Amino acid sequence: MVKKLKTNDKHINKLARLLTGPNAILYHKEDLLAYDCDGFTIHKHLPRAVVFPKNTEEVAKIVQYCAKHQLPFLARGAGTGLSGGATPLNNEVIISLVRMKKLISLDVENRRAVVEPGYINLKLTNSISDKGYYYAPDPSSQYACTIGGNVAENAGGAHCLKYGVTTNHILGLEVVLPNGEIIHLGNDGIPDTPGYDLIGLITGSEGTLGIVTKITVRILKNPEEKQTVLAYFDDVEDGSRAVSDIISTGIVPAAMEMMDKTAIEAVEAAAFPVGHPKDIEAVLLIEVDGISAGIEEQITDILNVCTSRNVREVKVAESEQERARWWANRKTGFGAMGAISPDYLVQDGVIPRSRLPEVLSRINQISEESGLRIANIFHAGDGNLHPLVLFDANKPGDTEKALEAGSACLKVCADVGGTITGEHGVGIEKIEEMRFVFSDSEINAQTEVREVFNPDNLLNAGKLFPSPGRCGEVKKAMKAVIS
Amino acid sequence: MISSTLIAEFASFLPENKIKVNDSADHPLGNGGKVTVYPSSLDEIVNVVKYANDHDRKVTVVGSGTKRGFGGLDKPADILLSLENYSGIIEHTVGNMTLTVKAGTVFNQLQHYLKDHKQKVSLDAAWPDHATIGGIIAANDSSAKRLGYGSARDVVIGLKTVYPDGSIIRSGGKVVKNVAGYDMNKLFVGSMGTLGVIAEITMKLRPLPKDETLVLLTVENDDLETIRSFVVSLLDTQLEPTSLELLAPSLSEKLTQIPKYTLAMSFEDVESSVAYQEDFLKKLKPAQTTMNVLKQENMEHFWNRFYTIGPNGAVSNTGDETVASIKVSVKNLDVLEVIKESNRLRDSHNLDVEAHGGLGHGICQIHVKGAKSDVVSAIHHLRGVAEKYGGHAVIKHLPYKLRQEINVWGENPPYFYLLDGIKKQIDPKRTLNNTRFVGGI
Amino acid sequence: MSLKEMIKDPTCTTKSLTNYKWKEHPDEEKWADCVHCGLCLEACPTYEITGQEQHSPRGRVHLIKSVAEGKLEVNERFMDPVFTCLDCRACETACPADVQVGGLIEEARGQIRQAMPLSGWKGMVSKVFLEGLFPYHNRLNKLGSLLGIYQKSGMQKAVRKTGLMKVMPQHLVDMEAVMPKVNPPARKKYKNQEVIKAKNESKQEVAFLTGCIMDVMFSDINESTINVLTRNGSDVTIPKNQTCCGALHVHAGNRETGRKLAKQNIEAFKDADTVVVNSAGCGCMLQDYPELFREEPEWQEKAEQFSKKVQDISKYLYDTGYETPSTPLNKRITYHDACHLAHGQNVREEPRDLLINIPGVEMVHMPNADRCCGSAGIYNITNPEMAGAVLESKMENVPEDVEMISMGNPGCMLQMAMGVEKYGRNQKIVHTVQVLDWAYKQDDEQKERGVPDG
The missing domain is CATH 3.30.43.10 (Uridine Diphospho-n-acetylenolpyruvylglucosamine Reductase, domain 2)
Incomplete structure (x- = not known):
C-alpha cells in the first residue's frame, strides 16, 4: 500500500x-x-x-x-x-538517473564495460585500474559527472587530443525513447549495426532524443608510460606556437593544456596551487604517453620545441604525486575562479589551432571593451578554448555584460572557422549562438531529426535550437499542405 | 525516350559533355542509371539533385563504383550521379592537421599528397587506388587497421551534404572537437547515400608514423587456441598494435605463401618504440609458431595485396562463378570462431574462401566464390554463425539478381521506424539511392 | 526565449529580504565562492546514500543561500538537509573554490535551532548530553565510574541477559555492545601534578586537551598520549579549567553554549604555547573557534591566536621529531582518516608516517580511507539510519585481512567498533598514538630483558 x-x-x-x-x-x-x-x-x-x-x-x-x-x-x-x-x-x-549507478559487467578480453547511466566517470577508471585498464574520456568534472551525462553531452576532456571524445568510446546504448519504448543499439558493443548510426546521433544530443539507460563503453589498456611536461612562457604567442610546433614534429600528445595569466592567478589562489610564477603569461601542460621506449624521444622533441619558442622554464614531472598535483591544479581551474571572482561564465569555443594567437588577442580586446576580466583555460592541442568571463552578478548590468562578452568570444571562434562549443554543449546557454555556425536550413535539418524521436517535444524542450527561423516554418507549412 | 528529355531539361544547368546516355542501364551488379551525369561543381550537384527531386526522378550516387554490388534493389535509376569529376583538395591546413576534400577524390591520391606533408588520413579501406573517399565514408568501409585508426565515424569532422531538396547542409566543421547541435556527421557516415549526396568531407589527420612494421605469426598446426591465448595475453600487455588481423589459411597462402592461420600485427610509432614492440612480441611468441617481420617494400607489398583481395564492383566479373563478400561483426575474440567457420566453407560448400577478421575490433570480411547455390547457402550459414555470437552479417558484394533473394542487410531492427522516419524526413520522395539500405530505405 | 530575455524575466530575479531572522546570519562570503560546479557531490556520504541533491553540499549551500534570498523559510523541510549533513567536510577537500561548507552548515543550524528549539527524543539527547553532561567533567567522570562499575561488576553481563536491551533503540544497543573498557580518566589521575615531566631531557612544554569523551571512555589513549609525549621530550601540562571543546554543541546548532565553552578553553590554555589534541573532532573545533566570534571581534582575535597553537598529536610528533621504535610490532594495520583530521585539519600523511615507521607494521591501503564512517559526533545517535548506511559503505572498504584499524578520533573509534561488530569482522580498533605507545612498551620490555637495541 x-x-x-x-x-x-x-x-x-x-x-x-x-x-x-x-x-x-x-x-x-x-x-x-x-x-x-x-x-x-x-x-x-x-x-x-x-x-x-x-x-x-x-x-x-x-x-x-x-x-x-x-x-x-x-x-x-x-x-x-x-x-x-x-x-x-x-x-x-x-x-x-543517479540511483542507476552500477557497473553491470566488465569484459577485459574484449575491452568493454557496461555501466548504468548514473555511474561516475572516474569510478570506472578507478574500478578497472587494478587490472591495468582505464576509460579514456576525462572531463574535468570526472570526479562527479555521470557517464550517462557524458553521453548526452558527448563530453570531452583533457586527453581527447589523442584518444577522442565520448562518442569515440561508446559501443552500445540502451535507450528509453520519448514514447517510453526501450531500444537496444549496438548489441554487446558489436560494431557497425546495419542502419543509420543512431549511437552516434544520440551521443551528444543533449538528452533530447531519448534517455540512455545502459551504456557499453570501450576501455583501454593503461599506457606503459606517461610523462608530463610543464612549460612557462613569457609570451602567450610563443606558447601557442609551441603547441603547433609540437604536433608538427609528428607527436600526438595525450594532452596539451594551456592557461593564461588570469587563469594562473585563480588556480594559484584556490585549492591546488602548484607555485606557478606570478608574472608568467602562459603555462603549458603537455602529457605524452605510450610505449616507454618511445617516450624519451618525444620528450626531447618537446623540450627542444619549447626552447626554440623562448620558454622561460620547462620541467618534466618527477613523480606521480607531482604529476597529479599539476593535473589537479589544471582540472579544478573552472571552480577555482570562485577564488578570484564572485561569478564566472565559462565559454567553450573551438578554433583551428593555427589561429590561436589571433583569437587570444581578440578576446583581450573583448575583455577591455566590456571592462570584465577574461581568464583563458584551454585544451590547446585541439583548439578548444575556455574563456572564463569574470563578473559579479550582484552588480547591476554585470551579468548582461558577461553574457555579451561570452557571446562575442564565440563569434570570434566562429569567424575564424571554428565552432561555439567543443564539449559543454549548447543547452540553453548557446542557443542564439547556434546561428553563428548554422543556417536556418541546417538548424531545421536537425530539428527534423528530433521530430522523428521526440515528436511531441516533451523531452527536454527548449534546448539546443533557436526557435525556427522563417525557412523552417515555411518548409513545415509546405509539408502540411502536401500531406 | 526519357533520356533525351532529361538531357534537354538538364541543358540549363549541366553542359552536354557532362552527361552520358547509357545504352543499357542494366548491370549485373545493378545500381545503374539511364543517364550518367558528371558534375564538377557543387552547384551542378545541387542542380541535378534538385531537378531530380522536383521532377520525381530517382538518383543513384556513385564514385568509382567499387561498391556497386553493395545493396540496392531498385531497377535502374533515372540518373546515375557520378562524383568522379568532383575531386580534389579544397583546403589543407598543415598546422591544424585538417583536410577538406571533394567526395570524388580517390583515396590513395589523397594519401600520396599528404605523404609529402608527413601526414595521413588514418583510415584503411579496400581498393585504395580506386575507391573514392566519398564512397568509403558513405559505406563506412574499414579494414585491418581499424584497431589503431578507428573508422570513418572517428575521422570525419565535417561534411557538406546536398539534401534531396537541393539545400546544402553543413554538419560538423573544421575543428576536431565540436558539439554544436546534433552530431549529424554520424548520420551521414555509413548512410549509403540514402539521405543526401556527401559532397565535401573534412577529416582530421594524423602524422605519418616515423616507423612501421608488420609482424606475421603463423601457427603450425592450425590450432586456433594457440592464437586465442596469444592474443589474449598480447591484448593485456601495453603494446599498441594498429592491426591484429587473423588471416584464414587460404588468404594467408595468397599473401604469405604459407597456408596456415596467420596473425598480421602492425605497429606504427617512433623507431625505438616499434623495435621494442617487435622484440616484445618475439618473447611472447608461443611454441609451434613461426614469426616473420616485414618492413618497407615487403610490408607495403603485403598491404597492397591485402587491400585488393575482395571483389571490386568497378571491374566486371567475367567468369561464370558467383562472387560474394560478407562482412560479419561480432565481439572481438569471437572473430576466431567466425574465421574458423568461414574456412570450413571451402570444404563444406566447395568454395574459394578468403577470410580475415580483426581480433581488436570484431569485424570479419569473407570473400567467397563458387557456384551460385553454394554461395547462397554459405551466406545463410555465415549469417547464422554471426547471429549465434550475437552479431550480424551484411553482404557487401552480391550480384543484383541475388540481392532480390537475399536480404543483404538482414532483418529489420525493432526500431526500424526510426530509420525509416529519418529517411522520410530528409528524403520524403525517396529520390536518393532508393532501396539501397536497411529495410529498403 | 533567448537567454537575455530569460534573465530579464522577473520570475528569474530572486533578490528579496532574507529569512534569517536571528543573529549570526550565515556568512554570504562563504557561499559567494560556490560556482555550482558539482565537484563536491561524490565526496558527500549523504549524497552517495540518497542520490538526492538537497542532501549534497552543493544543494545545501544552494538552500542556505535561498533562505537568505527569501526564497525559502527556515522550517522543517529546510532543517532536514541541513541536519542530515554529517559535517565531515569531505566536500571542502573536493571543492576547487575552497567553499567552507562546514561553517555554513553550522551557522544555518544555529538559525534553525533558534527558530525551532528541539523537542522529543533529539531534544532530550541534546539536553542531557550536550547541556547537562559534556560541559561538566565531574559529571562525566561520575558517568565514567558508573560505566566502569557497570562493566566490572558483572552488571553489563547481567543487563545483556535481561530484556533491557530489547527495549532500547537499536543503535544504542549496538553502541552498548562495543563500549570500550573504562579506566580512570587522565585528568583525575594526574590531578595533583602541575607538570608531567619528560622522561629524559625536556625539549618543550605542551598543554594537553584531554577531551571529555576521550578522557572518560578512552582514558588509556590519553595515557598513551602522555607516555608518547613525555618519551619524546615534552613536558605535559593539563590545564585545570579546560572543558569540552564544544564541537558537538556547535554541530547541533547550539552556538551559544559552544561560545561559552570556547571562551573557557581559550582562557584555560592562555599560557600554553602549544595545545596538543588527540581527538580530531576536538582539534578541528579548537582551530575553528574564530568562526564563533564573528560578532565579537575582541574574542575573535583571542580565538585566532589560540587556534594557531592547536595541533593534532600526530602532526606535533611528525613536526617536532620522535623516536622510532626498534622492536618489531608485527601487525597488519589499515588507517582510517577521521574527517576532522583529513578534511578538517589536512592531516593525512603524518599519522600514516607514525605507523609506517614502526618496524614490523605492514600498512594495508584502505580504499576511500577519507570517507566518513558515520560517527560524526553524536550524529549516529540523532540520525541512526543515515549513520548506519554510511557505516555500511565504510565497512565495505575496510580490507579483510588486517588486524587493526587505526585512526585519530574517539567518535570514529566507537562507530568503527560498531561496524566491526555488526558486520562480523574481527579487527581491533586503535588510536594511532596507542600503537606507537605499544611499540615503545615493547622496546622497554626488550630492554629490561637485556636484549640490545636493533
Missing part, C-alpha cells in the same frame, strides 16, 4: 506509484530547489518533481506516463553540465 503524498498534484501520486525505491520522488519546493539548475546558474527554473527510478523499466514507465499525460520531462545525472542542459525550463518532471 503506497502512502498518499501530501500534494494536490494528482500526477505526483501517480508517478510515485511507478517507483519502488525509498524516497523515490521529490515534490516539495525545498527539495526541488536544489534541482533548479545545473552547473550553468544564470537561468533557473523549478521542476515539477524529481523522480529516482532504479532500473530501465521504471524509467520507461515514468516516460510512458509523462507521454500519455503530455507532461514535459528530462533526464539528469550529476548536474555538472555547464550549458543548462538539465535545467527544467518547462517545469519538467526530472528523471534523475
